[in-house]
Amino acid sequence: MIRGADDHLTIFERSRPGRRAFVAPAVGVPERPLDELIPPALRRAEPPRLPEVSEPEIVRHFNRLSQRNFDLDTGFYPLGSCTMKHNPKLHERVAALPGHAQLHPLQDPARAQGALELMWRLQAALAEIAGLPHVSLQPSAGSHGELAGVLLTQAYHEDRGERRTKVLTPDTAHGTNPATVTMAGYELVKLGTDRHGNVDLDDLRAKVDGDVACLMLTNPSTLGLFETGIEEIAAVVHEVGATLYYDGANLNAIMGITRPGDMGFDIVHFNLHKSFTQPHGGGGPGAGPIAVSDRIEPFLPRPQVIRRTSQGNGSEPAYDLDYERPKSIGRLRGFQGNYGVFVRSYAYIRSLGAPGLREVSEVAVLNANYLLARLRQEGVVEYLPAAHERLCMHEFVLSGGPMKRELGIRTLDLAKRLLDHGVHPPTVYFPLIVDEALLVEPTETETKETLDRFAGVIAEILREARNDPEVARNAPYTTPVRRLDEAAAARRPVVRQPL
């Protein structure tokens, strides 16, 4: 395999009949004819056409593929709402310990005490951070946590004999919020945003009523702003007996500083792959534990990790899985959740402790506000004004509207041009309510030098566009491939290799 020469080939195109990487161990037992064991009628005629390649070729193929990715461990990745912070290497080491990595999920709890204790301790830590007493680690990701949250709300209302039909989300909400509402069988009601970037309280008051089951909110919002009216919002929602759901994707801004539970939220989800350093893996794995208030607790998914206070008879293990939860919404998935993610997040919490976690949020907010200030200094805000003139939290939104009108390049062009400068673009065109939005989240693990340089790069691209907008419009130039035709891909989808 030669670098560059054949990078476009798929592993299937590298296949040659007869090559192999796998050597089978000897069967080692008496063999009866396969037809006696599994009748031909149940068997497939042809083996699946998997690639035939040697180990060296597999390694080169995937290593070379990897070199066509931009990654956090080699460059700045200010992807708003995703908290692309450093993933400590220790976490990979501890997660790989055989006692964690090779533990079967159906092992007798008495023989998995280390794992259950770790989960129990993680639950306790997350509860303290959220300010809500009860935690389920089961959901597999944020959106799964949202689904759990809405189902919990439903179970809560039904338990009280109510059948509510509507769920409120602000128009700034992340797409998973409305999608979850529909998926859980509710009708979505959208709330407006006022000119300060807060939830429009009048709109809320107008739309809230006895049919509303829940309000889903992110705080700080996806605008990177803290909902100053949160207390009133909570009051209004609780007024009608609805629940208040906290989308924890932005928790990185407030750890140890303020707590959703104290704000009046009933249910919180965490994105352990954001605030708690599970590597993002190109789109997972993640984990979306939820923390809830007392009134929601009875409905938490099955099973729950519990600790036996009654250490009376030694026969019972100290930590156990509790399936006897009559009011539970039931299971959301198999087994006990993404344990491997829990190990990493627990290690992170132990490494930083209370003061460290607070520093994380302080620096996350400091870095964001500093970067915004530097962009102002660079004069960038003339074309890329902040969507709201306020202090931001851990991230902020710029509007590419003026840039588009005055320089003739769109936010997309700016993003693509950033690629040529070795920077991963911020989140673009989200939140939807901001024209040509750019959502920038530097995170706490970046240096001041990096932020300074990033501000300089943005300024340089705008200067360049003033002279010649075509440069940005046709960017990128230095990437493994250039702009790709997504429309064609969607028109005639080719989603597998023809063999």
Add this chain to the structure above:
Amino acid sequence: MIRGADDHLTIFERSRPGRRAFVAPAVGVPERPLDELIPPALRRAEPPRLPEVSEPEIVRHFNRLSQRNFDLDTGFYPLGSCTMKHNPKLHERVAALPGHAQLHPLQDPARAQGALELMWRLQAALAEIAGLPHVSLQPSAGSHGELAGVLLTQAYHEDRGERRTKVLTPDTAHGTNPATVTMAGYELVKLGTDRHGNVDLDDLRAKVDGDVACLMLTNPSTLGLFETGIEEIAAVVHEVGATLYYDGANLNAIMGITRPGDMGFDIVHFNLHKSFTQPHGGGGPGAGPIAVSDRIEPFLPRPQVIRRTSQGNGSEPAYDLDYERPKSIGRLRGFQGNYGVFVRSYAYIRSLGAPGLREVSEVAVLNANYLLARLRQEGVVEYLPAAHERLCMHEFVLSGGPMKRELGIRTLDLAKRLLDHGVHPPTVYFPLIVDEALLVEPTETETKETLDRFAGVIAEILREARNDPEVARNAPYTTPVRRLDEAAAARRPVVRQPL
């Protein structure tokens, strides 16, 4: 840290006072004043000025550095004489097992039986492959094995009351051979090479005499050719009572096909980082075990790994380290050698077994001869003729002489231009006796497609040079840096960062 923008900075230049990646554990014991424990007069005034950076910055710095390397796992690396074959990933896993990786070298042998047995089994396997009965794993690399070999020769002669003064090596020998001769206190005598690429037998006969302690030979030679006269050479050398030393760097050509011991060699070194897949690591680690005949055995380095046949009293461990070797040349280094390398090489031998190792050599030779044939087909040999018109073994030498004369580009230019084609150049300007030499070793782990493509690339570069030699003369163009000024570096050496 932003990709591209600051790749030139060293880690010292990224340092900022007060930053840190290390968190110290609590001291946890009563502390007396440091001055009482170590008087100020013995202490340094200033701490060493090591970099001050956070973990994320360390990871990015070294990851980004790594991306400025060409490596075997992403591209073709036909570096002659170095056997750049695939390094199986299993080896890294087994070498990292705590029982291997965290075993202290001074552990009581009774509590290191697994390690000693592994070493003993590896010795047995290497002895079988070399065709010589006794093995010491101690030398740290090939050149260290050579040194051991010459010292063994010296001890052997002195034991017989002789003080010989000369060691013979062919003019094709690798630099470590003559360097070793001098380092061991011998006078070097060079042997010529005949027009077939064999050692010039007449020259040998003329120079061999009672002062000759040893002849060091590589077979196949560094020309990639098998010494057809090896039996006669052995006879001539043994005639005068000298020893015959086998430089095992080229063992990859003959495993299971022919054996140095059967050719009449007394001492062999192995390069475990070549034939036996220890990753090259950018220039080590390696290991250079030696296998020797009965007459050399008494002089092997201390300690030797032994297996107790007399399993009489259970108190003695089955495997042990034997220090009682009165005639031993003594130690060459600390402890028992590069055990971590032994683990990998042993795993390799177990994975392939006898048939596999033979196939390795067969394919290594097949690939080399096929590549040579393809180059002929491409007409390349007009400008890059094979140094000798013979079947080659696992590698072959081309001469860039005609290319230089007729196309005006040197072997160096060809090598640099190859970099732009995503190929690591072969070894250049070695062996010394071939004008503008190019030593090409494809290894057995490459595919036919890769060899075909490489032949095409060479042909393309020559075509290009025919039109415009300047292109190659100024190559490379696409590498992280272009041609570097080595002369200036040597004139005013800057070998550390000024702080």
Add this chain to the structure above:
Amino acid sequence: MTQYTSVTDDDRRQMLEAIGVSSVEDLFADIPARLRLARPLALDPGLSEQEVYAELRELAERNVSTDAELSFLGAGMYDHYIPALIDSILQRSEFLTPYTPYQPEVSQGTLQAMFEYQTAISELTGLPVSNASVYEGPSAVAAAGYLAKLEKGRRRFVVSRGVHPHAREALATLARAWDMEVEEAPLIDGLTRLPDLDEDVSAVVVQQPNFLGAVEDLEPLAEAAHRSGALAICACDPLPLALLRPPGECGFDIAVGEGQTLGNRLDFGGPSFGFFAATQELIRRVPGRIAGETRDVDGRRGFVLTLQTREQHIRREKATSNICTAQALNALAGVIYLTWLGRQGIVDLVTLLVHRTAHARQRLGAVPGISAVHEQPVVREFAVNLDAPVDRVLARCREQGINPGYPLGHDYPELPNGLLVAITEQRSRQDIDRLAGGLGAAVAAERQNVEAPA
């Protein structure tokens, strides 16, 4: 300053000055004072790396892993050997640390790997469309149910009792929210017996091999579903599909399942991945990411996330699912594993499993007090009944370092002393003999106790 942050006191001063505030505290001015946490979090202070490592190691050592006992546990996750090259690739930061490939120009590695993964899943399932992964097995069954609900809008699911209990429960959890009923189809002689299906069924869900290890005859099941106008959904273990007729070929509309068996660790249950494959007709209802092939402006081949109008970030409340972050890295492990096995290797491996499992089944069948739950063909797992209290038998075996399998009583009250035994390629003939001996002795001992209680 922490080991992961870089703001020195000097930096902080300059930064605050640039922002125009005098303290970090000022940056949180928007947070009502009453809501500020007046105390530090009630968590221990941070530890050094070596201390955290030591603590996590201590916790790990209080778990009995498949390394530490002779385990025959399966029931959805299996202790297969994972080749070293998978981790060496997964640990490359270029795969480990980026997020969803929103910027395809700098994400071709992830996108092409997804495309290759989709191709491999399509080959295994015999269905033309695969997405790039969902969370895991049981929730994948629920996701398939949601697709069926959107497609058919009928009020009932018919689910085989041979479907993994966790999957049935995960589907039931959502069905409740959708006001849908879940009707269970019984297992007769270990195989699914469908009831008569009327017009109100959105989907029929079966599992291959089913939870008791039996290989189902899929084609008639798909036909029955289609006759009633329902979708046919097959939950399957991908590895046995190397030998078994693929669901797509048998007429199934959707195949989903747990991907752990494809090169992913047990990890006490996750993270692994779920796969989701479907017919061409259903492509615009499939949940989650899908990679598609296209070209760049210079005509070079490239890959992008495609059909995104299905997804939450574009369609929001009209999306076909709420899934966002899925299991990309685990799916990558899956496609590397399948490539490592290769076309011949996967057949060799599964054939080995069939023979070893048949041997184990026969050895246990010959033990007094152990009887088969069914006689159907199996691949690498089978169910037996013990003529003694299963929990007590297991306790005895564990004392000898043997974990004979998963007790079925909790999920199948009709099999109070049932045991599900899984055989992977890491269990040798000697291991199987040890199992037969150990289990036999334990059963014998417990039967005595029962006959003659002290």
Add this chain to the structure above:
Amino acid sequence: MTQYTSVTDDDRRQMLEAIGVSSVEDLFADIPARLRLARPLALDPGLSEQEVYAELRELAERNVSTDAELSFLGAGMYDHYIPALIDSILQRSEFLTPYTPYQPEVSQGTLQAMFEYQTAISELTGLPVSNASVYEGPSAVAAAGYLAKLEKGRRRFVVSRGVHPHAREALATLARAWDMEVEEAPLIDGLTRLPDLDEDVSAVVVQQPNFLGAVEDLEPLAEAAHRSGALAICACDPLPLALLRPPGECGFDIAVGEGQTLGNRLDFGGPSFGFFAATQELIRRVPGRIAGETRDVDGRRGFVLTLQTREQHIRREKATSNICTAQALNALAGVIYLTWLGRQGIVDLVTLLVHRTAHARQRLGAVPGISAVHEQPVVREFAVNLDAPVDRVLARCREQGINPGYPLGHDYPELPNGLLVAITEQRSRQDIDRLAGGLGAAVAAERQNVEAPA
């Protein structure tokens, strides 16, 4: 075909045809028939990956690692904590799999890392020149001896008895080949006492801290060496140099040592790396690779292997050493480790070692039957005498999972029951208490045996 080769039968046919021979056998025509091995090698056939893994694991489990006991072994290699980020970087194929950077344009990663390593070693040793690594500690001392021989050409080395026994032996092995004598300088009260040096000494070699743990007063030793016109060579452990006066500052010409303590595994003794630092005057005699800074044709900063005229591949028999492959990857681990510690961290760590070691020394000193070998300052290792047969005492301790250290009798007959105890940051106060308790009890028990033999 093996798992690592790719030549199918079809390939082979085409390739042989292109070559113009009819069989692979023909390719070996140059090998005299008599020399061909007529039988297969007497080695077992190949195994599957899982089988090889199982075998290597079984061997590993028959070793008692520092994981598996409370170990105070040191004596040249130390059980320091190795941060996870080192392996994550070393395992990147871009560092793991290339060879010596002969083509600098595509080796800047390795070359710059070497340059950074050289800078760090220079900072620790106080000498301006460091090479990019030699094999390991003891052979580095021999290599320094060879430099001294070339530079001075005198017939004698004077070596402190405080130098690691393996290093003294490695130097003696070569000295014999050079017809040179090695004279030993005794240890008095744990410190080196140099004899009067006359004109025939090429080099004086001492170790810091010395083998018995004592911190030497270096400056007078260097002065004495220089007065006689000899070179002053210091073998040193790099970690203690965080606190101790660097050899260069004390006038030494050469500093060498074992690099394992800098982020390298124990690995039963290797691979680790040796470092080699020297004065500017000696730069053209230093062995091995040296990276130097320069510029490319576009004026960009870059790094190359420099001063190659010292080396075997250029100068052959006139080279300053025969070394070729060294320990680049291990040296890389070293510079990453030093970067991880950082300027303040290395001081914090070594200060912690000093305090814990002082505590251990005091605790053991208070135990009846244990007495100090010397009272000199120490950093992380010290020597004691046991008033009982050391081997029997160690045997007793090991039964309790304690490995108290390295018995000195073999290397120092004058200390028949001497014990060298090393304390790393991985040994807590509780561990030290356990050591004191266990060792004390064992000594007491053995003393009784001696007094009243049964």
